[in-house]
Amino acid sequence: MKHSYILCILLHISLVVMSVVLVWLTMARKEHNITFSIDYQEIVSFWCRIVTTVFATRSAILHSTKQFCTLTEMHDQISAWGGIGAAVSILYTQVTLPSSFLRIFWICLYLSTISVLNVTTPALVSVESFNFSISTTVKTQSIPQWSTSGDRSTLLLLQNNAAFLPWIDHLDQAKKLGLSKGSLYDVMVEAYPGSEMADISAMGFNISCGYIPSVLIKEVHPESLGMPLGAGVPLYNISFPTEGLNTIVMGNTNLTANEEKSEPDKTLEKIVNPKLEVPADSIILYTQNPISDTNGKIGHAVKLPNLNVTLQFLQCSDSVVLQMGKVDTGSRKIIPNSLHPTVYKNHSSWRSYNPFPKAANSTSLLEGDYWAQILSGLDDPQILVTTSGKSFNGWGTYESIDWGSMYLMQQLGLEPSLPSDDGGPIKSSAGQLLYLHDIENAVSNLVASIFWTGGHIHPSSIAMKGIETTWNIGHIYPPILSTGNTTVERVVFAVRLNAAIGLGASMLLLILAIMFSAGTHSSNPHLSSMGFLQIIWVFEHHPELLEILEQVEDPTDYNLRAAGLVKVRLFDAIQLEQEE
Incomplete structure (x- = not known):
């Protein structure tokens, strides 16, 4: 007992x-x-x-x-x-x-x-099973940065990668994580389905364009540029008041840089096949199309002498905007319209060009003036558009459109306004009305897309070797993606x-x-x-x-x-x- x-x-x-x-x-x-x-x-x-x-x-x-x-x-x-x-x-x-x-x-x-x-x-x-939220630190891939600080080959690679631009808009959103309406946002390395939205950092490219006052246009003789007499091509000397901006010349309605005064990496073709020299901190665009702001005001177009042609010149500068946004933790996609402050515009007003204040000695690939250097040196895709069937003393009569111009025209719904070989009607979108804020958004998308492509899409090793040989450089240093962290509120099934x-x-x-x-x-x-x-x-x-x-x-x-x-x-x- x-x-x-x-x-x-x-x-x-x-x-x-x-x-x-x-x-x-x-x-x-x-x-x-x-x-x-x-x-x-x-x-x-x-x-x-x-x-x-x-x-x-x-x-x-x-x-x-x-x-x-x-x-x-x-x-x-x-x-x-x-x-x-x-x-x-x-x-x-x-x-x-x-x-x-x-x-x-x-x-x-x-x-x-x-x-x-x-x-x-x-x-x-x-x-006893139940659901509760826990905070988890998740690694993210952020914006592209120098792999070797300030190396020139990185900029050359970004210019070469611009060949991918025409296909970006055809990618599914899941294939271009990190890119959204002129902004680059942090991408979670791993997905967490069923969790709440996560806060992420982003960087937007705020593009502001203004008209260029006091543009001077004079007709020049072909022989002054080393061209044979009687070539029949009207040429114009166009001067801008901006200090340090060289003279550019135009044949027919297509601007062509003076090859004696310009370097290939300082030329830029945009919209209707322009080729312009620009200062390092901005780009210049022009088009025959009328441009209106949201108030209905048409810009300050310039008429060419002896031709019934007007051109609208714009000079655009960029400022980087630090943003915050939310992503879906399952798909890792950005939540629409969650980025703030936004750089995507739905209104804009005409004003004379006024550059943004320069950042103080920024060494960041995205925050410096490198965007303008990259855009000014984009390659032509060797897609030639004929201007006429005539030729004279070896001077070609074909114009090509660089990747940046092609991307902008794709964004704005434009086509080259050039005559056909047989003298038939011009296939033109020159009369289409453009809006200033649409152009600014298109340039913002262009800048973001080039940096995104450089960080996420690299050529193969064989292609890299070919680029090194063509440019006669020892080694190419592709940009690398910086890393960061974010906090995810994970809804987990637990027992107690x-x-x-x-x-x-x-x-x-x-x-x-x-x-x-x-x-x-x-x-x-x-x-x-x-x-x-x-x-x-x-x-x-x-x-x-x-x-x-x-x-x-x-x-x-x-x-x-x-x-x-x-x-x-x-x-x-x-x-x-x-x-x-």
Whole structure:
């Protein structure tokens, strides 16, 4: 009997310890490291109930047979251990004939606590799934930067990569992550489906264009440029007031740089095949198309002498805008219209050209003036557009359009306004009305696309070797993508241990088990329960009990309980019989 008592107490202590450990695990958030098959939760729950209930109940009933009390009290206690329903019923009888109200109440409380554990025990030893958000630091690929600071070969590679420009707009958005409406945004290295939107950094190219005042145009003779007399090509000397801007010359309606005064990397072809020399911090565009601002005002066009042709010149500068935006963590795409402040314009007003203040000695590939150097040296794709079928003394009559001009015309819906070989009608979009803000957006897209291409699309090693040989440079240093971090709020499925109710219940069970089991140890526990057979045996060997009950004429439950209010100890009689 002593062993059963010790085992009962140890099991209840184990239940308390288990609950305490589980509460600590929950508070310390260690539950993520504890996993087991959910298939075993019912088995564990069942055996926990069996073990904690059977031993405590057995010890309590045994204690009832050994205590010195009335037969009614012994009857009520043993009957109450039949279950929670029996315990409540016996507790109700204590109202009319109290025998041991407090002890019956403890039994009822014990069995009620067991019922609570029947519900909470699975939560103590199994898992409860739930969703919650955790912050995760995610690596990002950011804007392109120098791989070797200020190396000229990087700019040459960016100019060469411009050959990819005509195809960028045909790519699916998933194939051009990091590029959006004139901005470059950080791209998450890994996707996190099901998570919330993440904040990212971005860099936008804010393009501002203005008209060039005081443009001077004079007709020049071909022989002054080394061309044969009678070539029949009208040429014009166009001068800009900007300091350091060289003279450019135009044949027919196509501007051509004076090759004696310009270097190939300082020329720029834009919109309707212009070729202009520009200062390093801006570019110059021109078109025969009328350009209007959002107020309906047409720009300051310049008329060519002796021709019914007008040209609109624009000078554009760039300022870098630091932005913030949101990306979808699953697709890693930018959320539409989330970049702020935005560089994409829907209105703009005519003004004379006014450059942005220059950044103070910026060494960044994107924040310096390198964008203008790159655009001014874009290669021609060798797609020749004929101007006429005539030729003279080896002078060609074909014009080609550089990649930047082609991209801008694609953005603005323009086509080269050049006559055909056979003198047929001109296929022209020269009369199409353009809007100033559309041109600024197109240039912004052009700049962003060139830098994005340089950071994400590199030629093969064979092509790189060919470029090195053609340009006679030792090695090309492609731009590299800088790295950064962002925080993602991940919605994850987790499990936790519900131990609060179970801990209180197990503590109460321990206290009640100690109360019920006190004094039940014995070296020879023959009568360990009080079933029907044990009752027959007790009355057979203890006839004095019959004398107590034989006086009851009406054997109602109340009368029998009233007659049993005589104190006895069954264990004393058993022990006395053994001694005899």
